[in-house]
Ligand SMILES: Nc1ncnc2c1ncn2[C@@H]1O[C@H](COP(=O)(O)OP(=O)(O)OP(=O)(O)O)[C@@H](O)[C@H]1O
């Protein structure tokens with residue numbers, strides 16, 4: 482076999498895909514996310530961002546043998562474990578097996594005690610959060626991470642220039658650690674995929690989740706808004722939250738006109 486030159490090697494490496502394992506999603510973007518990159522998952526409250534993130538981590542461990550780190554800034558880990566039990570996902574078992582680490586970055590922020598194994602002791606000290614991720618990575622050798630979410634970090638820092646630098650530090654650290662990551666972003670207006678105007682620029686791609694009312698029903702749909710270095714569907718596809726989690730319908734489209 483002919484030797485690959487450096488550029489060919491880079492291209493081969495760049496095209497390595499990390500499947501989310503979320504039914505119907507991966508075929509919208511050439512088989513999955515590009516390895517070692519960070520993606521933004523934006524949507525209004527209740528759009529399904531947290532479920533999407535946990536399903537990505539859960540599938541990573543159970544279907545692809547890739548360990549995961551989940552940073553919870555807006556919900557206590559206890560609630561997360563409870564909420565996804567109805568999908569049949571036993572997060573606690575994965576934590577006990579050393580395949581999943583959930584960082585409680587919520588309790589300290591609101592001033593309540595935490596009994597979690599991993600607690601972010603200083604609210605939004607990016608250095609200490611990154612140090613903790615580095616330490617966890619040393620033990621569990623994860624391949625996937627989720628930061629849920631960037632909005633509370635943004636509110637804490639306030640200044641968009643600061644938010645941009647801190648989120649860039651975080652996403653770059655995750656990439657250097659060999660993690661393919663999602664960061665969630667809570668938006669108010671579905672025509673703008675970022676809350677502080679900077680989140681989409683520090684990430685390699687943006688996935689938008691909609692929960693729109695049409696007449697008397699709300700319809701869930703998902704769009705790949707941006708994915709650097711990859712071809713992807715330009716359409717908006719409906720999805721459901723089923724008893725086994727999110728199911729995307731890649732051959733159906735939602736018209737928003
Ligand atoms: N078992 C289930 N079956 C169907 N729908 C569900 C189920 N569990 C949750 N949901 C729906 O998912 C929504 C919550 O999803 P999720 O927590 O992922 O949203 P989110 O985008 O993270 O919201 P937030 O911005 O408030 O954190 C609920 O409001 C509910 O409509």
Ligand SMILES: [Mg+2]
Nearest residue numbers: 530531555629
């Ligand atoms: Mg959420």
